[in-house]
Amino acid sequence: MDYIIGVDGGATKTEAVAYDLCDNELARAYAGFGNLFLDFDKAAQNVVNAIKQCIDSIKLSESEKSCVYIYLGLAGIDIGNNKEEIQNLVKEEFACDALGYHDSYLAHVAIHKGSDGIIAISGTGSVGYGIFKGRCAKTGGWGHIIGDEGSGYDIAVSAFKRIAYEADCQLAPSELTKNIISKMNIKDVNEIVKQTYTYSKAEIASFAPIVARLANQSDINSINILKTAGQHLAAMTARLYNKLKIDEHINIGISGSILLKTDIVKEEFIKCLKNDLKNISIIHENISAAKGACYLHRKITKIKN
Numbered sequence: 001m002d003y004i005i006g007v008d009g010g011a012t013k014t015e016a017v018a019y020d021l022c023d024n025e026l027a028r029a030y031a032g033f034g035n036l037f038l039d040f041d042k043a044a045q046n047v048v049n050a051i052k053q054c055i056d057s058i059k060l061s062e063s064e065k066s067c068v069y070i071y072l073g074l075a076g077i078d079i080g081n082n083k084e085e086i087q088n089l090v091k092e093e094f095a096c097d098a099l100g101y102h103d104s105y106l107a108h109v110a111i112h113k114g115s116d117g118i119i120a121i122s123g124t125g126s127v128g129y130g131i132f133k134g135r136c137a138k139t140g141g142w143g144h145i146i147g148d149e150g151s152g153y154d155i156a157v158s159a160f161k162r163i164a165y166e167a168d169c170q171l172a173p174s175e176l177t178k179n180i181i182s183k184m185n186i187k188d189v190n191e192i193v194k195q196t197y198t199y200s201k202a203e204i205a206s207f208a209p210i211v212a213r214l215a216n217q218s219d220i221n222s223i224n225i226l227k228t229a230g231q232h233l234a235a236m237t238a239r240l241y242n243k244l245k246i247d248e249h250i251n252i253g254i255s256g257s258i259l260l261k262t263d264i265v266k267e268e269f270i271k272c273l274k275n276d277l278k279n280i281s282i283i284h285e286n287i288s289a290a291k292g293a294c295y296l297h298r299k300i301t302k303i304k305n
Helices: 040-062 081-092 104-110 152-168 175-184 189-196 202-207 207-217 220-241 257-261 263-276 291-304
Strands: 002-009 014-020 026-031 066-074 095-102 119-121 126-132 136-140 251-254 279-283
Touching: 002 104, 002 207, 002 291, 014 220, 026 040, 026 279, 040 066, 040 081, 040 257, 066 081, 066 291, 081 095, 081 152, 095 104, 095 291, 104 119, 104 126, 104 251, 104 291, 119 220, 119 257, 126 189, 126 220, 152 175, 152 189, 152 207, 152 220, 152 257, 175 189, 175 207, 175 220, 175 291, 189 257, 189 263, 207 220, 220 263, 251 263, 263 279
Parallel strands: 002 066, 066 095, 119 251, 251 279
Antiparallel strands: 002 014, 014 026, 119 126, 126 136
C-alpha cells in the first residue's frame, strides 16, 4: 500500500504528516523551523528529520508500505534557487518524487480542498493567498522586517514598544510590562534592548501568548494590540480580494495559531472584513496545511493518467 507525505514548514516548526491514498492519516512528526529563508541548511535538515520520523514510524507497523510522493509547503521556498535545491535534496534522501510550494499555497489547498478561495494565515508571520478563476495572488508574507503585520511576531513587538513608551513617559509599569519583564528574567526595563536584539523571530513571537492571556483578563493595552492585529490582517485580506478582482461570493479560510486561537484577533478580523467585503463566507477549520498534499496528489495523478 502506497502513501504520501505533506510537509508544512514555517518560522517556528516543521510538521510532516503521512496519508494513505484515501486521505487517512498514518503518521505525524515535528521538527524545528522549516523557513528556508532563515537558514536553508538548518531548515532543510529539519524538513528531512520530520519526513524521516514519519517514514520510520510507518515502517515499524507496516513495513510493506512505501512513500510515493512528498509535497513540501515551505516558507522561503520562492526565494532564489531554494525550490529546486530542496526538491532535489528530498528526492535524493528518500528516493521519492517531491514537489515544493510556498507554505501558503499548501495551506490554501488544504482548507479549500483544491477549490477557489482565499486564506489568511497568521502564526509567527502572516500572509494571504488566493485563487480565483485561474488567477493566483499573494499579499503579505514580506517577512518580519518589512511585513508580518498581525502576526505573533508583530503582536510581541507591539508589546515591547508599549514597554518603551511607558519608560519614556515615566509611566508606572503596566501589567503587560511586568509580565514581559518577568518572562525575560530581567530587573531593569532598559535591559529589554539587549534582550530583544538577540532573540530570533520565533523567540520574539513566543511573547504573543502573554498578550493574549492578559487581554482575556481585560488588560486594555493587550486588547488594543490584539485588535490592531486583527485590523491589519483584515486589511491584508481585503487587498488580496481586490488584487484578484473577485466579483462574486468567495470563501475566506483562516489558519495559523493567532487567527485560530486568539479570539480577539479573530473577532476583529471578521468584523473589519465583513464591513469591507459583503459577499464572503469565513471558514473556521483547524486543518493541517499538510492535508493539502492529498488534494494535490489526486490532481497530479489525474494529469499523469
